[in-house]
Amino acid sequence: MFIDLNLVEKFRINHEVLCRWVASVKRNYRPVSYHNWRHAFNVCQSCFCMIKTGGLESIFSDYEKLSLLVSCLSHDLDHRGTNNAFQAKIEHPLARLYSTSTMEHHHYNQCLMLLQSEGCEILSHLTSSEYAHVIKLVQHAILSTDLAIYFKKRNEFFNVVKSGAADWLGNDGHRELLR
Ligand SMILES: [Zn+2]
Structure with missing residues (x-):
């Protein structure tokens, strides 16, 4: 999907780094019944299909396409299979840290952490302003999944x-x- 949308070439993403990042994202999903890696992959593939077959390829910029694929794969990272209300009721530390959109803030935070992990830096060839732009889009996309x-x-x-x-x-x- 990243190759097909020309993102690998456009953002000079190293093949091995991309593979390592995807493997790390996969590893950071838990084996819960729904919000697992398979779900993240399905969401990403649905988004990819909408971009390719819904005429969105000419509407979205490369930054937006990159942000959407990264967001889709990352949007439920480290999900525990319980919702925000549950985190609040059990007074989980995450609910104290983020009073609204608790889990979504956590997914976004995990996403940022993986993008900055050594060997997984798929955005390393972006300028600092491009990087800030992409991260802002990713943050908006992931928080919007609440x-x-x-x-x-x-x-x-x-x-x-x-x-x-x-x-x-x-x-x-x-x-x-x-x-
Ligand atoms: Zn989801």
Whole structure:
């Protein structure tokens, strides 16, 4: 998927580094029944299919495509199979650290950690401003997977589509909803 979207070439991602990063992401999923590596891979492949067959290849920038694939594979990292309400009720340290979107903040944090791990730095050829841009997109994408946020954004998205005034290229707000 990274090769097909030309991201490996565009961002000069070393093949071995990419493989090591993917293997590390896989290893940091737990063997829970749903939020496991298979789920992350499925989400990534669905996103890839939407980009390839939904006409999004010419709408999203390379930075956005890279961010989306990284986010999809990373969005449930270290999931324990329990939801945010559960973390709050058992007063888990993570719930004290992040009072809202508890698990999503943790997934994002794990994602950042892996991107910065030695030998897994797939973004190492980006300039500091490019890196900051990609990370911001990744953060937004992963935090948006909190269902409490997702359903609100989903409604907004459908309203934009139904209004017939969707402008994916010119309107940053619309584009953000699409991502
Ligand atoms: Zn998920």
